[in-house]
Structures are given as structure tokens and as C-alpha cells.
Amino acid sequence: MEIDLSRVLCRIADLSDPGARSFTVGSGDWPLRGFLVRRGNAVQAYVNHCPHQGHPLNLRPDGFLTGDGSLIACSSHGALFELATGYCVAGPCAGQSLRSIPVRIEAGLVMLGDGAEALAPQD
Secondary structure (H helix, E strand, O other): OOOOHHHEEEEHHHOOOOEEEEEEEOOOOOOEEEEEEEEOOEEEEEEOOOOOOOOOOOOOOOOOEOOOOOEEEOOOOOOEEEOOOOEEEEOOOOOOEOOEOOEEEEOOEEEEOOOHHHOOOOO
16 A cells, blocks of 8 residues: 555654644645644544634644643633534533544554545634
């Protein structure tokens, strides 16, 4: 099997468990800015865009999770999101969700899934 290296985001071994890390794909005015979250063997990806104010969730590099790693946290207004779904369970955007990015794991690599290129920032 041949791996498309342009779709590789990282090795799964490079993600703590639980853990998160940001990534950027593309260039120009609108690259895809997202982040990965891992819990066990499950990896999810989301657009790094808070549904409340539209800014990035993290203030520190790769700083997306609560201290215990159980939820995704918006550093600006304290919104809390489920790791597996991106659903906001508390904060100013309760009931809304982060935009997911399709990813898959192949040969120990976390890769962009089909349809990821169509994602663009929404206001």
C-alpha cells in the first residue's frame, strides 16, 4: 500500500493519550487550521475555530484540553467540548459543536480523510 505523504498529519505515537496538537494544511489566506485530539486509540480532528466568537480555541501551542484531559477547552471564554463529538457541554456556545475534520489512521499515521479539502472557515 502506498501512503500519500501530503495527507499525513503526524504519527499516532506523537500524540499523548489523552493529548492534542495543532496542524495547518495548505497555504495562502485560508489554510486549514485544525487540531487533533486523542483518547486511547481514537483520534478526532476539528477546525480550530470557536463557534462562540470564531477565534482559535488555544492561546498556548497545542493547549486544547482541560487539565485532566477529559474535555476540549476554549482558552478565551471557557467553553467546554466533548473529545469524541466536539459538542459544547458548557460555556457561551453550549449546544453548538466544533466542525469535525475527517481523519483516519493508517500504518500508525494520522492522515486527513476524504473531504477534508472542502473545509473552509465559516463565520
